[in-house]
Amino acid sequence: MAYLQPTTLTCPTCQFSAQIKVVVGIGPGSNRGDIPYERYKSAPPFTEGENGQLLCLHDGTVVWTNTAARKAPE
């Protein structure tokens, strides 16, 4: 199960702001309350960095980092 979520990212350094779409979803075998993963769907206008990061096109500041799904806290 996954869905697209429009997300506005703002650079803390230069205040550049743009909207991207983020894929939000949980893997198979997940349980109610588990925290979904969040991954960007496409990078533009931001620049793709390493390890699932998006960088500001002006100054390279990290504005997004993909996150993995996690189990619900016990």
Ligand SMILES: [Zn+2]
């Ligand atoms: Zn910036």
